[in-house]
Amino acid sequence: MSALLPDTVLALFNERMAAAAEAGEHEPNAMCLSTVKGDGVSSRMVLLKAWDERGFVFYTNLESDKGQQLHTRPRAALNFHWKSVEQQVRVEGRVEAVSANDADAYFASRPRGSQLGAWASDQSRPLSDRQELLDRVAALEAQYSDGPVPRPPHWSGFRVLPSMIEFWLGGSSRLHDRDRYTFDGERWQRSRLFP
Numbered sequence: 385m386s387a388l389l390p391d392t393v394l395a396l397f398n399e400r401m402a403a404a405a406e407a408g409e410h411e412p413n414a415m416c417l418s419t420v421k422g423d424g425v426s427s428r429m430v431l432l433k434a435w436d437e438r439g440f441v442f443y444t445n446l447e448s449d450k451g452q453q454l455h456t457r458p459r460a461a462l463n464f465h466w467k468s469v470e471q472q473v474r475v476e477g478r479v480e481a482v483s484a485n486d487a488d489a490y491f492a493s494r495p496r497g498s499q500l501g502a503w504a505s506d507q508s509r510p511l512s513d514r515q516e517l518l519d520r521v522a523a524l525e526a527q528y529s530d531g532p533v534p535r536p537p538h539w540s541g542f543r544v545l546p547s548m549i550e551f552w553l554g555g556s557s558r559l560h561d562r563d564r565y566t567f568d569g570e571r572w573q574r575s576r577l578f579p
């Protein structure tokens with residue numbers, strides 16, 4: 385179950401993200417993404433590239449381990465940890481593909497090296513030798529010359545549609561603040577949790 389985030393909750397996320405950036409947090413948009421891997425789980429960092437009341441968007445290789453896991457089980461958990469402001473935000477929910485238009489627009493905004501890298505990398509597959517990757521990039525540079533680099537068909541984005549979002553604020557003596565918002569199928573409920 386998922387629903388649009390209430391304005392107040394989105395504003396709280398925006399406020400905390402801005403405070404982390406203001407405090408000099410390096411890449412405050414870095415988040416741990418957890419996915420379902422068979423009967424286990426798998427985690428890695430990705431970068432949040434867009435967010436609004438619908439949810440939280442990141443981009444990746446659709447054929448990577450995470451891409452395949454999300455195809456099979458479209459559910460995920462996100463975790464932001466902003467050390468400098470002693471804050472954590474957790475998100476859980478269903479996952480959907482972003483539109484081709486959104487993916488095209490974001491891909492076009494990326495540095496050229498990252499665009500070529502998206503073509504060159506068979507993300508999560510074995511690589512026998514780093515030179516193989518560098519050779520692929522060199523070949524792609526020659527292929528596209530100065531022309532535009534199209535978005536690879538295997539590269540796009542996912543949106544995590546929150547059904548839970550929790551804001552954690554570190555306190556002294558481990559007396560932290562936890563505010564959790566859960567969508568119960570009809571409305572968002574706010575609850576305060578023991579730390």
Ligand SMILES: Cc1cc2nc3c(=O)[nH]c(=O)nc-3n(C[C@H](O)[C@H](O)[C@H](O)COP(=O)(O)O)c2cc1C
Pocket residue numbers: 411414426427428429430431432442443444445448449450451507508
């Ligand atoms: C700070 C940071 C940000 C990252 N951002 C992304 C990202 O936005 N997309 C991505 O596909 N991989 C990103 N990576 C690499 C992933 O953590 C991971 O190594 C890669 O996506 C392969 O994951 P998988 O084999 O589980 O699919 C990032 C790594 C770090 C450390």
